[in-house]
Every structure is written in structure tokens, then in C-alpha cells.
Amino acid sequence: MTTQPSVKTVTVTVDGVSLSVPEGTLLVEAAKQIQEDIPVYCYHTKLGPAGLCRICLVEIEKMPKLQIACNTVVTDGMVVHTASDKTMEGRRAVLEFLLLNHPLDCPICDKGGECDLQDFSMAYGQGASRKVEAKVAKPKAVDLGPTIVLDEERCIVCQRCVRFDDIITQERSLVVKDRGHRDIIATSTEEPYVSDFSGNVTELCPVGALTSKTYRFKSRPWDLNRTKTTCTQCSVGCQLYVDERYGDVLRTMSVAEDETSDGWLCDRGRYNIGFYNDPQRIASPLLRRGDEWEQIGWDDAVALWARQIREARDTTGPESIGVIGGGRLLNEEAFLLQHLFRSLGVENLDWRAGRQTVATPVFSGTYEELEAAQTILVFGVPPSQTAPVMDLRIRKAVVQRGARLVTVGPHSSGSSVTETHVRRVADIPSDAFDAERIAVVFDGIDATPMRDLHERFAELKRAGKSLIGFIPGEQPNARGAEAMGMLPRDGGRGTREVFSAAKDGGIRVLSLFGVNPALRFADGALATAALERTPFIVLSELFLTDTARFASLVLPAHGPFERDGHVLDMTGRVQRLFAAHAAPGGALSDGEMLVALADALDIEIPSPSALTARARAPEKRAMPRGEIRAAAPGGEAALRVIIRSDIFAGGGTVYHDERLEELRPRPIATLHPRTAQALGVAAGDLVDVIAGDRALRGLIVRVADAASEGTIRVVDGLPGAPANVLFDGEEVQVTKLEPAAPLAAAGAVAG
Amino acid sequence: MLRAVIAGFVAILAGFRTTFGYLFVKKPTIAYPSIKKQHAPRFHGLHELRRYADGKERCIGCELCQIACPANAIVVVGAENTPADRRSPGERYAARYEIDELRCIFCGLCEEACPTDAIVLTPRFEMSDYRRGSFVYAKDRLLVPPQGGVGSAPDERPNGIPADLGAVAQQKSTVDIATGYDATWYGRALKTERRGLAG
Amino acid sequence: MNAVPLWLIVVIKSAIVLFVVITTFAYSMLFERKVMAWMQLRPGPNRVGPWGLLQPAADAAKMLFKEDLTPKTADPVIYRLAPFIALFAAMGTFAIIPFSESPAGVWSVGDVNAGILFVFALTSIGVYGISLAGWASGSKFPLLGSVRATAQMISYELSMTMSVVGVLILAGTTSLVGIVHAQYRLWFFIPQLVGFGIYLITAVAETNRAPFDLVEAETELVGGFHTEYSGLRFGLFFIAEYMNMITVSCIATLLFLGGWNAPFGLTFIPGIVWFLIKGGLFLFFYIWLRATLPRFRYDRLMAFGWKVLLPVATLNLMATAAVIAAVR
Ligand code: SF4
Ligand code: SF4
Ligand code: SF4
Ligand code: SF4
Numbered sequence A: 001m002t003t004q005p006s007v008k009t010v011t012v013t014v015d016g017v018s019l020s021v022p023e024g025t026l027l028v029e030a031a032k033q034i035q036e037d038i039p040v041y042c043y044h045t046k047l048g049p050a051g052l053c054r055i056c057l058v059e060i061e062k063m064p065k066l067q068i069a070c071n072t073v074v075t076d077g078m079v080v081h082t083a084s085d086k087t088m089e090g091r092r093a094v095l096e097f098l099l100l101n102h103p104l105d106c107p108i109c110d111k112g113g114e115c116d117l118q119d120f121s122m123a124y125g126q127g128a129s130r131k132v133e134a135k136v137a138k139p140k141a142v143d144l145g146p147t148i149v150l151d152e153e154r155c156i157v158c159q160r161c162v163r164f165d166d167i168i169t170q171e172r173s174l175v176v177k178d179r180g181h182r183d184i185i186a187t188s189t190e191e192p193y194v195s196d197f198s199g200n201v202t203e204l205c206p207v208g209a210l211t212s213k214t215y216r217f218k219s220r221p222w223d224l225n226r227t228k229t230t231c232t233q234c235s236v237g238c239q240l241y242v243d244e245r246y247g248d249v250l251r252t253m254s255v256a257e258d259e260t261s262d263g264w265l266c267d268r269g270r271y272n273i274g275f276y277n278d279p280q281r282i283a284s285p286l287l288r289r290g291d292e293w294e295q296i297g298w299d300d301a302v303a304l305w306a307r308q309i310r311e312a313r314d315t316t317g318p319e320s321i322g323v324i325g326g327g328r329l330l331n332e333e334a335f336l337l338q339h340l341f342r343s344l345g346v347e348n349l350d351w352r353a354g355r356q357t358v359a360t361p362v363f364s365g366t367y368e369e370l371e372a373a374q375t376i377l378v379f380g381v382p383p384s385q386t387a388p389v390m391d392l393r394i395r396k397a398v399v400q401r402g403a404r405l406v407t408v409g410p411h412s413s414g415s416s417v418t419e420t421h422v423r424r425v426a427d428i429p430s431d432a433f434d435a436e437r438i439a440v441v442f443d444g445i446d447a448t449p450m451r452d453l454h455e456r457f458a459e460l461k462r463a464g465k466s467l468i469g470f471i472p473g474e475q476p477n478a479r480g481a482e483a484m485g486m487l488p489r490d491g492g493r494g495t496r497e498v499f500s501a502a503k504d505g506g507i508r509v510l511s512l513f514g515v516n517p518a519l520r521f522a523d524g525a526l527a528t529a530a531l532e533r534t535p536f537i538v539l540s541e542l543f544l545t546d547t548a549r550f551a552s553l554v555l556p557a558h559g560p561f562e563r564d565g566h567v568l569d570m571t572g573r574v575q576r577l578f579a580a581h582a583a584p585g586g587a588l589s590d591g592e593m594l595v596a597l598a599d600a601l602d603i604e605i606p607s608p609s610a611l612t613a614r615a616r617a618p619e620k621r622a623m624p625r626g627e628i629r630a631a632a633p634g635g636e637a638a639l640r641v642i643i644r645s646d647i648f649a650g651g652g653t654v655y656h657d658e659r660l661e662e663l664r665p666r667p668i669a670t671l672h673p674r675t676a677q678a679l680g681v682a683a684g685d686l687v688d689v690i691a692g693d694r695a696l697r698g699l700i701v702r703v704a705d706a707a708s709e710g711t712i713r714v715v716d717g718l719p720g721a722p723a724n725v726l727f728d729g730e731e732v733q734v735t736k737l738e739p740a741a742p743l744a745a746a747g748a749v750a751g
Numbered sequence B: 001m002l003r004a005v006i007a008g009f010v011a012i013l014a015g016f017r018t019t020f021g022y023l024f025v026k027k028p029t030i031a032y033p034s035i036k037k038q039h040a041p042r043f044h045g046l047h048e049l050r051r052y053a054d055g056k057e058r059c060i061g062c063e064l065c066q067i068a069c070p071a072n073a074i075v076v077v078g079a080e081n082t083p084a085d086r087r088s089p090g091e092r093y094a095a096r097y098e099i100d101e102l103r104c105i106f107c108g109l110c111e112e113a114c115p116t117d118a119i120v121l122t123p124r125f126e127m128s129d130y131r132r133g134s135f136v137y138a139k140d141r142l143l144v145p146p147q148g149g150v151g152s153a154p155d156e157r158p159n160g161i162p163a164d165l166g167a168v169a170q171q172k173s174t175v176d177i178a179t180g181y182d183a184t185w186y187g188r189a190l191k192t193e194r195r196g197l198a199g
Numbered sequence C: 001m002n003a004v005p006l007w008l009i010v011v012i013k014s015a016i017v018l019f020v021v022i023t024t025f026a027y028s029m030l031f032e033r034k035v036m037a038w039m040q041l042r043p044g045p046n047r048v049g050p051w052g053l054l055q056p057a058a059d060a061a062k063m064l065f066k067e068d069l070t071p072k073t074a075d076p077v078i079y080r081l082a083p084f085i086a087l088f089a090a091m092g093t094f095a096i097i098p099f100s101e102s103p104a105g106v107w108s109v110g111d112v113n114a115g116i117l118f119v120f121a122l123t124s125i126g127v128y129g130i131s132l133a134g135w136a137s138g139s140k141f142p143l144l145g146s147v148r149a150t151a152q153m154i155s156y157e158l159s160m161t162m163s164v165v166g167v168l169i170l171a172g173t174t175s176l177v178g179i180v181h182a183q184y185r186l187w188f189f190i191p192q193l194v195g196f197g198i199y200l201i202t203a204v205a206e207t208n209r210a211p212f213d214l215v216e217a218e219t220e221l222v223g224g225f226h227t228e229y230s231g232l233r234f235g236l237f238f239i240a241e242y243m244n245m246i247t248v249s250c251i252a253t254l255l256f257l258g259g260w261n262a263p264f265g266l267t268f269i270p271g272i273v274w275f276l277i278k279g280g281l282f283l284f285f286y287i288w289l290r291a292t293l294p295r296f297r298y299d300r301l302m303a304f305g306w307k308v309l310l311p312v313a314t315l316n317l318m319a320t321a322a323v324i325a326a327v328r
């Protein structure tokens, strides 16, 4: 805590050391200045004091009793003893109470080895119990939700979990039920505990009461090899620890002092780790032979690739070669990719493979600035499903700092904080722009609102206001790819034009890097047609995705925790990745593939150090502004489709992670009750959603008040139900399928 | 010079006397394997994973033996019991349990660490084999077979003889439990030496 | 008797001697292993047959059936030939060794009047076997072993010969039978005590036995000259070594211990028994030596041979010659 001139400081003596701290500082925080660790259970820096556990007792002179350090504000002249005999005696007594009914199943407890109850019992406990009566038995191994197991006996009722759910996520489903020795943790509604941030409670819980299902009994903390790296599941760029044992990524843990994540992780980043050793992962280059895949060696694969590229360039020219990818690559790899193909004269380079069309905002800001904004304008798909940890910042800004949240477009925020939701740009309350610090969060898909507000923003900027923008995109390193030059220049064609050309047979060789346009590209029909017509497609992937159906050559790549290098997060900060897991023997990183290709094509590439320098210092240049979508056709009374995102959607890592089975979204169509009634469908029905000759088939109807009337919401990126066959906002018809009875139950569960 | 030569000769002759004398000393060799030596009561030999009387495994896969092992000889990976497949009484059991007996130094710390008395060291020591890999004992060889009872804790076998080894071991005991290794020549030498020190 | 041609007699005699010597070799090996074991507080071989008596047969079977390897870098012809040279030299000496005497004649394959010279000639050839084996193996350790063998042989043969010449001066003949006859009254180890000591030491060195077994010194040279040998060929070296032991034991008996002459007038015991007892004592001494003394360091071995043994042997020879000259 830094001393600011405007704040009065007070002087307090802790264990004989005199400290100057700002007025209002909690004693437990003040003591940290001299590395005096006062034990805490219920107190947490980000959750604040609760005064429940009493382990933090300290002796304060002139006070008759021991005081809790976590909820005592320092005053001038206070003299504190944190290790006096009286304090120790107090802690011993508190621990004896905490352990009265504690099961002490440390040998089978997942927290054993990193448990505060163990540690403090060793430090301050009395060693033996005086209790002779039987302990109170409570439910063990309670299935709290899809991700969490709860052991009620181990809970010391510090309520950190409850307060996290209340203060940080604002979801408020966890509560303490009953009182006294019968108290248990449960959800208020008796429903399963479902949250996109549920994993954080397992870290907050000071004991082994809340544990992750994915990590249950897998290992012990002392066995784990820990690596600190960056999460690349979305564009936030959270730091995290990856814990690996015997070649298996077993768990990830947040980094408490990380500025990017604020110390939290979302469940996608935390739990999507079970795919690394999936048997379906590609282990060697695959060459298509009719309907079969033939395993070939790397030398042959690269030679074939190089030959195809050379032939295409020499016969039909570099315009007949296309490259899509970069949003999942490292900066180094993205740079190498564009360098290699530009050296061949190819300008058809683009990272855009989904619905997102722009990644670099005009005015960048940091997450801390977002937290300090007074008005937060969110356009399009809400960040709760594309950049969840960033959404926690928004919630924090709204709830703890009193910011105003305005969501614009068909989607509301998707979280439970207070918001103003308007459909059109014109409806944005004009006083929203009165604030001094304004943050704009834009999904990067349809730039129409940005064009409409361009004048307004310029005005605000001229008025000297703080205006910052964020684009929480679909791909983790889209901003890095843009900065590294993975964009068409000098008459090159972007993804959409490449696909249009390919549809007419204008593309001979298409190289795809970690992208899945068949499932994700905004115009699914166009992508499919283009991929079908392209004679030679090379795909670098972990799994045989929907796009692999069209590929001639599939190259096994390295997964997120298997890479070493740099990426840019959505704020433009350079983040470092360290490999935490050894990739399977047959796989090469995208960078290694490119080096091999450059060798085969005799292209000179930058040295590794030059490459790293590039990756760490992206060049600044004007970025395109994103695509303007034509308004979708259809009348006023039409039923319009809204495509929504889900953090657990996707055809790659989530789809092949068996530990996430329960979390993957089902193919659901969400309707407002009145709309459902008008269409004559009920919850659990199976429907087809049809637009012209295109159809999205076999969706389960869900009815929810939160949905807007006259819309049907579907989830993007589900293999088997690719929502990209439809256009966002397009007019559709719905037909009901018979019979739907057996699936009704599934619909209810999925709801 | 001459003195040194003579002293050298005398030393050599003394050596000759010693070796010659040994010709007539009773040899301490035990004719293993036809005669086996009885072990000290807490002899540390091959490991065994015990069971409870109801047949459930005692081991709960807690990995405490693994971390206690100074030789890094143990690998434990836990897993969860399911109602359909219940291996141990609690929630957790050892899905994988391996001891590399070549690494093991037979210190018995794993036995000390085990909270459920699951892993014990038996007096069995005959485990020679032809391949290194065959010294990694997994559950199939460590766990007492279901028909094999529960296994015995060290304090349940005062003479250090498991039932199936007893017959051979008792043919000739070279160790007297009460007095120690008296019956061997080396033991006698040690004893003499000790007596000399004491007296 | 005249009906039997001379060559047949020689063949029969050779066959008998060979059989006896080979059996002796086999059991002297067992004898060595047993005695060594007892001296080291072990029971020794006791698994094959009663008290391990069939151990030599088992060893022979093992030697025969083991694979015979020739290293890639070896000189194949010489490599294969070397063991035979060693064995030939070792066996050849038995042709002239007289074991006893009866009124019908001397018990030997052939009595040569310059027998002692023949013996020395043959044992010198034996070292060729070792040197060639080490050189032809084509690897380092055997080469070192064979170089050592050569050096050791040269260093110690000189002293040995000088110690023997003392005996020859006393006996006035080079025929082995003659030498034995000359000891009818006084065994030569009494007048030639120094010579006898020198002979004992050099004989051990000549046969490359502990503590002079630097040629095979397994702690330094793996197996010395026979590192690369296996199976039958290794067996031949093995046989040669023991044959040499037996030979030098016999020679010592003949030159210094009066051959088959009975001591203290105990003539009712046949001469051959005395011969065997005396030879056996030598063998036992060899084994005892091996069980007692550690191996020499190489430089000490050389220094001892040249700086101690040779001068002492020379002085002894000169003294003997002087005394004999004075007496005559
Ligand atoms: S919560 Fe802590 S003290 Fe309690 S059983 Fe688990 S490890 Fe042991
Ligand atoms: S479950 Fe854990 S975090 Fe929640 S109240 Fe209990 S001990 Fe605290
Ligand atoms: S006896 Fe000692 S070395 Fe062997 S497994 Fe047990 S703890 Fe490890
Ligand atoms: S043998 Fe004992 S200490 Fe080792 S894992 Fe099993 S229960 Fe734990």
C-alpha cells in the first residue's frame, strides 16, 4: 500500500517495529509490510474481512481481550503483538474449536500438503485432541455442481466461497445453511452450483472442503511440476500456473498477484486441460487417400506441401495461394507465417476465420483503466462468454466502483450486475457519454455501431475525456496476428474474398493454421463451398475438426501449454508462454513446420533472436476498422436468429476433453415464452431452424423470460449443430420435429 | 636395512601362518538355499500391501509413502472409489502403486509413513530376476492376493518368519534371537571384540 | 621285449604320461580351489559330486561348450594358434622328465643326456604362446599383458638359470637322471640353499602365478593376455598354466629334493611315491603362496628381479664354482 499525500498516515507498532500506514488500513495488511504473516482463514485481500474464523487474533495493548487483526483498523499509537504467549494461546484455542469435528482425513484430502488448516495446526495447534465424544458426521463427497465436489465435514465455514459468489461474480448461489455445528454450504436454490468461475472457490477455500472434480485424487501438491505461463483459451491473457505430473496436465492455478487476471481464472481456462493426451489427438501428419487418412512422415508431408505451393505459384500465380490463421499462433509464428508467404509473393493472408473482423481497438486501455471507468459501453456479444475474466472487471467496476454498464445490441450482459440494455445505438442514453472515463467493449464482429459512433467518440476525445476500447475476440492472439502482419496488404485478399474466389475455383492451395472456418466462419455456407472446391488444403491442428473433412494434409501441432513464445493479449500487452507439457512425439509446433517449409522452399527466415525481438515489440501501424455488415433482410415482425457465444463451445480442445463432458453446451434454441407460444413449440421440443435453403437441424427448445421476443437464440461453434449456416440477425422459420419425447428430459437438463 | 628385510620376512611368514591356520578353522558358510538363515525379528525385505479382513485394500493411495521414501522408489497415483468398484473403505484408493525394488534401500520409512498400515516390509528377500524391469513391483505382486488373507504386520510375526517361509528357515537357525548373531564366525569375532572392549 | 619297436614304446609311454599329467592337472585345479577356499574360510566347490570331486569334469564340459570367440580386430591365425604353442611347450617337457627308476630302467618317455637344457628351451617357447596371444588379440589389455609376460620372462629366466647352474656344477652332469643320482647322499637344497630359494621365487614368476601374475592381473588388465579368449582356447591356456606348475614342481624335485630318492633310508616306499609327495608339496606351496601374498607392483617386480635376484644368483654361482674348484 503506497502512502498518498492526501491520505492521513498513522503510526502503529507491530512486534516492536514502528510502521507508517494510511489511515483506515487493516491491521492484517499493515503487518504484511514487515513480513509478519498473521494467519487468516476468512480474510482475503480481494474479499475483505468477515470476522468469522478468529484465527487472526492478536494482542493489542490497552485492549482487554485479543482482537482479530483482519477487521481491526489501525489507529495512531497502536501497539500490537502478533506472537505473544497470549496470542499463541488464543490461536491454539481457535484451532481446537475448528478441529472439534474436523474429520482429519488429510491422507485422502486433495488439499493435504497445501492446507492452511494443516499448516496452522502445525504452527499453532496443540497436537492432540481432548475430545472424546464422536465427531459430528456430515455429508461427504457432495456433488455441488458439474465442476465442484464439497466435503461438508472439512468446511470451517469461513464463507470465502459464499463471499466470492456474492462479491466477485455477483451470482449469489452459494449460501451457508443451518447454524452451529450443523451448518453446511449449499446453493440457495438446491440447484447445482453452475458458474463460469466455479474453480476459483477451490483455490479460495483454505481447507479441502471444495475441490475440483477434474483434479480429484489425481495427485498431491508436492508431486506436481509447476510452470507459470499464459492462458491462451481466450484473448484476456491471464497468467496461470500449470501443474503437471507424469506427462499429464492435472490442474491449473491462478496467479494471485497477476495484473491481467486480477487473480481469478474462468472455468474454460482452468479446466480445459484434459485434451493433451486424448487418444484422438493427431500423432503424425495425415494424408488423405480417398476417405481414408494415411499416416506419413514429416519429410514427405513438408515436401508435398512445398511442391503444391511451388506448382501453384508457378502455374496460376501467387493469387491462387491462400493462408488463414494466426489467431491461435504465437507472435513469432504469425510473423514467420506472413514473412514466408510474402516472400513467395502471396498476399492472401488473413487471421480472420470466424465472425470477428477486427482485433485492435483504436484507443487501447489497460484492465486497470477498465476497472476505473465510469461508463462501460458493451456492443454485441457480451464479454462474459468471450473473455470471462475481463467480465469480472466489469462486474467489479459496476458493483464496487459504481460504474454504469450499458449494453447495446441483441445481447444483454449475461451477468447479474445492474445494466442498461438498449437494442440500437440511437437508444444509448445520452448521459452515458457525460462521464469522464468511458470504456468501450466491442465484440469485433460488426463494426456498424463503431461507424455510427465515430463522430461521437472523436468529439469525446477532443473534449479531453478518457476513452478506451477493448475487443474481446474469439481467438486468443488475434491482436498479435494483426500486429505481426497477418492481414492482406497491397491488393491481397482477406478470408471472405479468398473464400469467394475459392468457390469459383480460384484458389489452388490453402494453408490453415489452427482455424476451423467450417464451424466458425460467419458465412458457413460460403466457407464450406470454398473448402470443397479448393484442391489442396493443409491444416495444422490438434484434432480432426470439421474443417479437416476438407483437408488433404493434416499436420499435428502443439497445444496451448506445449508452446514457448509470446502473444499479445487484447489490451496489447506482450505475454510470455512457457511450455508446461511435452507435446506428443509426432507433433511439431507451427513455428517448426514453417521453418521446415521455408527450408523446402529455400526461403531465408529471420534468426530466432530477431524473431523474438519482433514478437516482443510489435510494430505500430494503422489497423483496418472491421467489417460493416449489411442489415440482415427481413420484415419488422420477422423471427430473427441471434447467434450467441459460449465459453465451452468449440470443436477442438473442449470437444476432446472428456473431463468437460458435463460443461459442453447442448444444441439449444432459446425462445421467449410468448414467441414459443406463437410458434407452437414448448420446452424440450426438437426443432429445425430454416433460412431459405439453409437449415440448422435438431435443436432443443428452451424457453426463458430473459430472451427477447421475436428472436431465437442459438449457440455458435457446436460440432454437429454449426450455427454459422445461418447469418446473425437473419430472418428464419422454425419447424417442429416429431417425436421429441425422449429428448425432452435432455432439454430440461440442458436448460 | 637388514632389519627391514628381516621384518619383512617375518611378516610374510606370519601371513603364511595365518592362511595355513585357516585351513583347519570351521567354515561359517551356510549352505543357502538348502539351509536358510533365520532373520532378525524386524528384517526389512520385499514389500506387501495388506488388506482388511473384509478383503478391501488398506491402501488409500495417499502417496505419503511416496514422499517419505528417501530413494524415490515408490509411485502412487490415486483414484476415486465408485459404488460399483469399491477397492478400499474410503473415497480414495491407489489406482497405481509401484515400488522399484532395485531403488529401494529397505529402510522401512514407507511402512512408518503409512496411515493405514497398508504397506509393510516382509522378511522375504528372494527376488532375483533377469530383467531390471521385473523389479518394479506393481499392485499385482505387492497386494496380498484375495485368497491370501490379509497379510501380517511386523508386530504380528515375532520371529520374522512368514508362514510360508518358516519350514525352511527353521531347519537351521544361525541366529539366536536372544543373543544376536552368535552362531556365525563373524558374529563370534564381533562378540569377542566387544568383550575385549568391555573388559 | 625286442619284438616291440621303439616308436611303439614311445607312443605308449607318452600316452601314459599324458593321461597321468592331464588327470593331475584336473585335480590340482580342484585341489587349488579347495585349499584356497579353506584358507579363505569358505567350503570351496562342493556341489558337483561328493565334496565337489566331479568339479573338473563340469569345468571341462563348460569349457568345451562355451562359444569360441575371435575378436574382429584380432589376427585370426596367430590368435587361434597361440594357445597351442603355450600348451605344446608345457606338455613337451614331460617327455624327458624321469619320474622314478626301477631296475628295468628310468621311468620316462625318453632320457636325454642334456635334459635340463631341453627343459629350459621348451619353457622359453611357452612365453611365445602368451606374447602372441596378447599381441594377436588386437586390443589393449591383452597387449599390455603380453608385454609384461615377455619382460618378466627375460628378467627372471636369467636368475633361474643361474640358480640351476649351481646344481649342475655340483652334479657335474646335465642329465636329469644323473642329477638325481648325484643326490643319492645329499639333496642339493642343502648345499644350494640360496640357489633353491632363488629357484622357488623365479619358478613362480616363470609360471605367472600369484604373486607374480601381472600378466593377467585382473584388477588392472581385466584378464591380461587371455582377455579375449573364451571356451576351449581359454581352456588350453588354463591347462598350460597348470602344466607349467607341475613341470617346475617336478624340476624342483629333481634338482633340489633328490628326485625319487627316499629320505632317511625309507626305501621300502617306492620312489614314485616320494616323487609325487615332493611334487605335491611344491604344488601346495604354490597355492599357499597365492592365498597369502598380494600381487606385486610391476616396477617392484622388475626391480626385485634385476637388483636382488640376479646379483644374489650370480654371487651364489660364483661361490659354488669357487668352492668346487677349491675342493677338486
Ligand atoms: S482440509 Fe486440511 S486438515 Fe482437513 S482433512 Fe483436508 S488436508 Fe486435512
Ligand atoms: S467450503 Fe471452504 S471456502 Fe467455503 S465456507 Fe467452507 S471452508 Fe470456507
Ligand atoms: S523401504 Fe525405504 S527405500 Fe524402500 S520403498 Fe520403503 S521408504 Fe522407499
Ligand atoms: S501404502 Fe499407505 S502411505 Fe502409501 S499410498 Fe497407500 S495408504 Fe498411503
Ligand code: FES
Binding pocket: A039, A040, A041, A042, A043, A050, A051, A052, A053, A054, A055, A056, A057, A068, A069, A070, A071
Ligand atoms: S481471518 Fe480474521 S476472523 Fe477470519
